Amino acid sequence: MTDPSQSWSDERVELLRKLWSDGLSASQIAAELGGITRNAVIGKVHRLGLSGRAKSTASAAPRPRKPTRQPGPAAAAPAAVMPGAMRTSAALAPQPAAEPAPMLMRLPQPREEVVIPMSERVTIMELRESMCRWPMGDPTTPEFRFCGARSELGMPYCAHHSRIAYQPVADRRRDRKRA
DNA sequence: CCCTGATTCGC
């Protein structure tokens, strides 16, 4: 059994060197290696003394996530229904009556099966803290994605799944108190 | 707000 928790084995260091020289960011490498943070990667990179490669400040920020905000002054009407590009929102109100999401309550009726287009889904690399973590697909395949829907108003809420596996990684909010 | 690498320092 391969134990990922074995931090820097020769293989992992080798892979780290490769990916780093390939220009991948620390966070990307961390995700590739698994079970490790970007801090660990950066720390190791420095310890290995292989920092400062090709400095490319551009094209290093993946932003495939589209706003998908179609601000319609009128009421939210399903309008056209295209099987491929349909952006359905549903699965609402399984809760009795205590869900604070008034703005989403008037969305179209729930569907039996929620379908998120692949183009809307996100990989683990693209997954943000504010995104829906609902798993989609087989985790053992490269096609595995997460719902990735952005919650409105910074709320841990998904219009597609109503309830999501939301778990803040950590509070980055640190009050700056001058000493 | 999103991301990036750099550095510090307790473990």
Added chain:
DNA sequence: GCGAATCAGG
């Protein structure tokens, strides 16, 4: 040696 916390920048 390791990496979380923090810092500094785009």
